[in-house]
Amino acid sequence: xxxxxxxxxxxxxxxxxxxxxxxxxxxxxxxxxxxxxxxxxxxxxxxxxxxxxxxxxxxxxxxxxxxxxxxxxxxxxxxxxxxxxxxxxxxxxxxxxxxxxxxxxxxxxxxxxxxxxxxxxxxxxxxxxxxxxxxxxxxxxxxxxxxxxxxxxxxxxxxxxxxxxxxxxxxxxxxxxxxxxxxxxxxxxxxxxxxxxxxxxxxxxxxxxxxxxxxxxxxxxxxxxxxxxxxxxxxxxxxxxxxxxxxxxxxxxxxxxxxxxxxxxxxxxxxxxxxxxxxxxxxxxxxxxxxxxxxxxxxxxxxxxxxxxxxxxxxxxxxxxxxxxxxxxxxxxxx
Amino acid sequence: xxxxxxxxxxxxxxxxxxxxxxxxxxxxxxxxxxxxxxxxxxxxxxxxxxxxxxxxxxxxxxxxxxxxxxxxxxxxxxxxxxxxxxxxxxxxxxxxxxxxxxxxxxxxxxxxxxxxxxxxxxxxxxxxxxxxxxxxxxxxxxxxxxxxxxxxxxxxxxxxxxxxxxxxxxxxxxxxxxxxxxxxxxxxxxxxxxxxxxxxxxxxxxxxxxxxxxxxxxxxxxxxxxxxxxxxxxxxxxxxxxxxxxxxxxxxxxxxxxxxxxxxxxxxxxxxxxxxxxxxxxxxxxxxxxxxxxxxxxxxxxxxxxxxxxxxxxxxxxxxxxxxxxxxxxxxxxxxxxxxxxxxxxxxxxxxxxxx
Numbered sequence: 001x002x003x004x005x006x007x008x009x010x011x012x013x014x015x016x017x018x019x020x021x022x023x024x025x026x027x028x029x030x031x032x033x034x035x036x037x038x039x040x041x042x043x044x045x046x047x048x049x050x051x052x053x054x055x056x057x058x059x060x061x062x063x064x065x066x067x068x069x070x071x072x073x074x075x076x077x078x079x080x081x082x083x084x085x086x087x088x089x090x091x092x093x094x095x096x097x098x099x100x101x102x103x104x105x106x107x108x109x110x111x112x113x114x115x116x117x118x119x120x121x122x123x124x125x126x127x128x129x130x131x132x133x134x135x136x137x138x139x140x141x142x143x144x145x146x147x148x149x150x151x152x153x154x155x156x157x158x159x160x161x162x163x164x165x166x167x168x169x170x171x172x173x174x175x176x177x178x179x180x181x182x183x184x185x186x187x188x189x190x191x192x193x194x195x196x197x198x199x200x201x202x203x204x205x206x207x208x209x210x211x212x213x214x215x216x217x218x219x220x221x222x223x224x225x226x227x228x229x230x231x232x233x234x235x236x237x238x239x240x241x242x243x244x245x246x247x248x249x250x251x252x253x254x255x256x257x258x259x260x261x262x263x264x265x266x267x268x269x270x271x272x273x274x275x276x277x278x279x280x281x282x283x284x285x286x287x288x289x290x291x292x293x294x295x296x297x298x299x300x301x302x303x304x305x306x307x308x309x310x311x312x313x314x315x316x317x318x319x320x321x322x323x324x325x326x327x328x329x330x331x332x333x334x335x
Numbered sequence: 336x337x338x339x340x341x342x343x344x345x346x347x348x349x350x351x352x353x354x355x356x357x358x359x360x361x362x363x364x365x366x367x368x369x370x371x372x373x374x375x376x377x378x379x380x381x382x383x384x385x386x387x388x389x390x391x392x393x394x395x396x397x398x399x400x401x402x403x404x405x406x407x408x409x410x411x412x413x414x415x416x417x418x419x420x421x422x423x424x425x426x427x428x429x430x431x432x433x434x435x436x437x438x439x440x441x442x443x444x445x446x447x448x449x450x451x452x453x454x455x456x457x458x459x460x461x462x463x464x465x466x467x468x469x470x471x472x473x474x475x476x477x478x479x480x481x482x483x484x485x486x487x488x489x490x491x492x493x494x495x496x497x498x499x500x501x502x503x504x505x506x507x508x509x510x511x512x513x514x515x516x517x518x519x520x521x522x523x524x525x526x527x528x529x530x531x532x533x534x535x536x537x538x539x540x541x542x543x544x545x546x547x548x549x550x551x552x553x554x555x556x557x558x559x560x561x562x563x564x565x566x567x568x569x570x571x572x573x574x575x576x577x578x579x580x581x582x583x584x585x586x587x588x589x590x591x592x593x594x595x596x597x598x599x600x601x602x603x604x605x606x607x608x609x610x611x612x613x614x615x616x617x618x619x620x621x622x623x624x625x626x627x628x629x630x631x632x633x634x635x636x637x638x639x640x641x642x643x644x645x646x647x648x649x650x651x652x653x654x655x656x657x658x659x660x661x662x663x664x665x666x667x668x669x670x671x672x673x674x675x676x677x678x679x680x681x682x683x684x685x686x687x688x689x690x691x
Contacts, residue, residue, distance in 0.1 A: 005367030006343040006360070014342060014367065016531035023363050028354040029528050032345050038636045048633050049605070050681060057677035063656060064670030071663035279379050286387065305398035309391045313442055316387030317435040323380050 010036050054105070062112060066119075078127050085120045089113050107154040114145040114160060135171035138164045153214045159223065162200050169196060187235045187249045194231040194256070200224055205272070218274065225264070225277050232257035233284050240291050261285060273330045275323060282319040289315060342367070378639050384438065385483045391442035392449065399450075411454030418447025419471070426480050437481075444475075444484060448491075462502045468495040482542045489546025490553070497554065506569055513554055513620070514577040517627060520547040521585055524631040524640070548628055548640060552647045555621035559654035574620035579613035582627050589634060600687050608680045615673050621651035 008014065012033065019029040033039045040048070069076075069084070076084075096109035118141045125137055142164035149157045173189045201224040207215045235253045264281050268274040293311050297304040346363060349355040396405075405411040422444040425436070451471065456464035472492035476485050493512060500508035523530070523544035530540040558571045586609060590602055616622040625648035632640030659666055 004343075004364070006346065006364055007341050008367070010340050010342045010345045015345070016528075016537075018363060018366060019528075019532050020534070020537075021366055023359060023366060024349075025354070026529065026532070028349050029532075031352065031354055032349060033528060035345055035348055036340060040633060040636070045633075046684070050684065052629075053608070053677050053681035053684070057674045057681060059652075060670045060674030060677065062674075064667045064672075064674060067656075067663050067667035067670060071667055275377060276379050279383050283383060283386070290390070302398055302401040305394040305401065308394035309398065309442065310439075312387055312391040312394070313438045314435065316384060316391075317438050319387075320380055320384055320438075323383075327377070 089116045133175045135168045139168040190231045190235045286315045388441040395446045408454040408457040411450040415447045415451030418443045465495040465498040485542035486546045493550040510573045513574045516551045572617045578623040619655040
């Protein structure tokens with residue numbers, strides 16, 4: 001903590017405190033909030049309105065185009081259908097090239113083009129009735145857009161690519177490997193999804209550490225981590241509820257879940273501070289431990305339910321306390 | 336968003352602008368010396384606490400049911416009142432509470448509310464239960480010192496009002512609640528600076544603000560499709576009209592602060608855009624509500640408000656066009672025209688020099 005309190009960062013909480021003890025008049029407070037950027041200036045407002053109109057306008061036009069196709073679909077010849085979509089891809093890709101991929105407009109255009117590739121493949125499958133499985137559509141889509149994703153330097157594009165790979169894997173498993181089985185109960189599938197998304201997260205973490213500019217936002221890493229944890233928690237909870245510790249893979253998943261959770265608690269506490277992901281880890285632990293307790297204790301006894309309530313509250317208390325201590329320590333370390 | 340700078344820089348700038356006397360610096364330093372550095376609890380920690388408390392309610396209820404403490408409506412009401420009153424007193428008088436006791440009190444209070452309202456509903460009727468719930472939530476909002484309880488109190492209070500209107504067959508009354516909730520949200524967030532100056536309101540405005548915004552979005556979800564709530568004919572365009580008025584009012588309040596003069600090209604374009612949006616989405620008040628919250632969120636650099644607004648904006652927009660009872664061709668023309676109109680507005684705005 002700085003020795004001179006005036007060298008503290010100008011946070012709103014200090015300004016509000018000063019105003020509350022009448023050191024700042026309301027107009028001085030507003031001006032101070034304006035200076036620290038809490039209240040946006042005219043430029044920020046113009047940019048906000050500009051982005052809002054751009055996003056909304058583009059979305060409405062694209063949706064309108066899709067509806068137009070849907071209306072005329074039955075009457076259109078094959079050539080027209082393919083021609084229109086390919087023309088759309090060409091025009092929007094040219095638009096992206098014209099405006100450049102370093103601008104949001106160009107990046108959104110490239111994203112739209114990537115979506116249209118999927119539309120094209122769907123139409124191909126519909127017209128020619130190739131009998132191809134759904135996973136082939138998603139996999140082909142992913143492969144075709146990969147070059148654009150690599151040059152795009154746009155995080156949502158990477159998320160689209162990863163989503164397509166995930167869908168390919170799920171459909172492949174459901175339609176080819178474990179045909180007829182409801183994939184929700186398939187532990188090997190969850191492990192494969194863990195490997196796929198875990199690899200993606202590792203790459204993101206590395207790129208984030210290397211200060212790759214377009215990957216500095218935390219949202220992508222948070223989504224990936226939540227997906228990874230889900231792929232481990234679901235089979236773990238299923239194993240606890242069904243009390244099936246065999247086959248071997250399910251046991252491996254549980255051990256993996258424990259290792260990943262412990263590692264994540266260390267990593268997001270000491271290596272790359274992220275309080276939200278620590279909270280996600282702790283929520284997972286709460287769900288798992290509570291489910292385990294509920295399975296081990298005799299539910300027909302009344303006291304069991306009181307114990308369960310106390311366990312939930314106890315875990316939440318410990319989690320909250322720990323998170324607040326971590327946040328305070330992180331704030332001290334950042335000075 | 337908030338930029339990184341020190342208090343010294345800000346204070347010096349305020350002195351330079353004659354908003355502070357030069358001798359204020361010394362007094363400010365003394366005040367800050369006795370005011371420790373503080374961090375506010377992030378929203379997701381409060382969310383974790385809230386989710387855990389609600390989860391703990393389920394086994395508590397099962398326990399009470401198994402020991403036959405709440406096997407009748409009257410006993411449920413009695414136990415509920417004991418829990419509620421007991422926890423209110425606990426929070427009020429036991430200042431040195433530990434986290435564990437605070438969490439336990441939270442779970443007990445929520446359990447008590449469920450038992451009280453449920454028991455009353457079984458014992459009497461829906462109207463009585465809704466009235467009692469409304470009074471209970473007002474009481475808890477004022478006297479239970481917990482942001483989570485205050486937040487849920489707002490939601491439950493508004494829900495009880497909706498139930499009352501439904502039972503009284505005054506279906507269009509929902510518009511009054513929607514508009515009042517929107518007005519409350521605007522007051523809460525626009526006047527956030529003023530709320531910070533008041534020792535009482537500073538504790539209340541955050542759960543109130545978030546509660547009102549959440550309630551507003553949830554109330555407008557049924558506008559997605561008329562058949563969601565059967566036998567409740569509501570003319571949603573009434574709410575749209577009211578919300579457009581609120582949005583225009585909000586813009587009138589914000590514009591002069593940023594040198595957008597009332598009679599200027601920028602302003603005319605902005606207000607035209609607002610009216611255009613209102614016209615396009617006259618059957619979708621949810622979209623207008625999300626725009627209001629987005630503006631409030633941006634004005635206060637509040638990412639939670641902005642994130643919530645963007646999420647619900649997407650939901651309302653997709654649902655609106657999906658359920659439009661028009662042919663696909665007309666939908667297509669409507670969408671493309673709307674999109675072009677908005678992009679046209681954007682282009683006009685870009686042509687105008689800044690500061691006009």
